Amino acid sequence: MSALALARSRAFASKAAQFKNLRFYTGPEIEFEHLSSGWSNVEDLEEFKKSGRYALQTFNKISPQGLATYPKEEYDVEAYADANGRPAHALMLRSHKLQEEEVGTSVRCIARCGAGTNNIPVPRMTELGIPVFNTPGANANAVKELVLCGLFLGSRRVIDGINHMKDLGEQGVARERVEKDKAMFGGREIKGKTLAVIGLGHIGSATARDGASLGMKTVGYDPGLSVESALNLPKTMTLVDSISSAVANADYISLNIPYIKGTPEEGGTHGIIGQAVVRHFKPDAVILNFARGELVDSDAMKGFLDAGDGRYISDFPDDLCWDHKNAVIMPHLGASTEEAEDQAACMAAETIRQYLQNGTIRHSVNFPDTDLAVQEKDCVRVTVVNQNIPGMLSKMTEVFAGHNVNIVQQVNHSKGDIAYNVIDLDPAGADTMNLKDLQKEVTMLEGVLSSRILFSAPGVGYARNIDGKYHV
DSSP states (O other), X not given: OOHHHHHHHHHHHHHHHHHHHTOOOOSSEEEOOOSOSSOTTOTTHHHHHHOOSEEEEXXXXXXXXXXXXXXXXXXXXXXXXXXXXXXXXXXXXXXXOXXXXXXXXXXXXXXXXXXXXXXXXXHHHHHHTOOEEOOTTTTHHHHHHHHHHHHHHHHSOHHHHHHHHHXXXXXXXXXXHHXXXXXXXXXXXXXXXXXXXXXXXXXXXXXXXXXXXXXXXXXXXXXXXXXXXHHTSOTTOEEOSSHHHHHTTOSEEEEOOOOOSSOGGGTOOTTOBSHHHHTTSOTTOEEEEOSOGGGBOHHHHHHHHXXXXXXXXXXXXXXXXXXXXXXXXXXXXXXXXXXXXXXXXXHHHXXXXXXXXXXXXXXXXXXXXXXXXXXXXXOEEEEEEEEOOTTHHHHHHHHHHHTTOEEEEEEEEEETTEEEEEEEEEOTTOSEEEOHHHHHHHHTSTTEEEEEEESSSTTOOEEEXXXXXXXX
């Protein structure tokens, strides 16, 4: 494990320890239902009730440093394949293509160790009221370094030269031929050349900065440029208003945009680098695709490579360009470093912990960011997930008012079709606090998808409204 990865792991562990020490509830006894209705399909239900810990299940091989973020006294961590049907509170994965049947009724959240979530049925998870988390920026440095590698591979025929030397070595004539044959693999320097960066998020802005530091002129395009990313761009960078404008005079073009299903006309990015964009390329431009293979129209790219001396360096399979003499196709190596895998796993684990224990939502692709302070030790936190439709907040408020509870804090955030509510309750000196009826009534409101009661008991107090039936 590298020194950098170890330092990051210790930082996450320190944060996790601090978080843990703040979460213990000291208020009166809470009365609630737990796995008492709608769970007839769950095996080993009694054992699951007795565990007293959160149940996390993983797909793929997850970094041990990330999994170490989960305290053993609070979390049971096992592979989904080894769970034998046991329920889970959260799922954690990398590249596994998640199926809906793998998401049990008890699952509260899903986290992917990586930026893209194309392998998760996010729209369906949104309909079910399950937040999906990713880890933006965790692998940015690893991918950016491979983009820089691509710059050099596209500038000089290094791979062709290496393969040629192997052939000469087999023939036993390498020493005799090396000086004569090196002219076959000439190239160019990148200093002073123009680098166009399409998409200026974590990876794109880092690529632009390092390109500028290597003496390149930089031009960028990103219609959704954030203030944070803008502040990280080279001061000399030129921003333009279209992809075509960005690539028109570029010697190198780095693609760093997300893949969204649908054509550009439909609001997606499938095949966005098609003939309409390719026709603006310089004949000897080098295209660097370390974002998603589906962004590039293979027919248009092959036509470009056939017509001139351009290059295509991609980290994804391509059915047409895979064996082209001007293409270098890699096996999706972008985030395949020890440091990136550790960072992504630690970030995903911390995100899951914050949501399960505190209700905080960070880095969700389908739920609104909701950054919450750790609740007071004598307060109970209730969270409610509902469809984002008019009138829901007032209906929920009426339910709480009808049960004569003291609300000390109420938060309501929304994103697209989902609204997320957090209500902190103060028992106000009561010996017990009965939330059974309140939770059922609020959960069964039309439009509500789920609710949770958070104090200090791991994994309890979760209720769902599934097709009008109460699961608690």
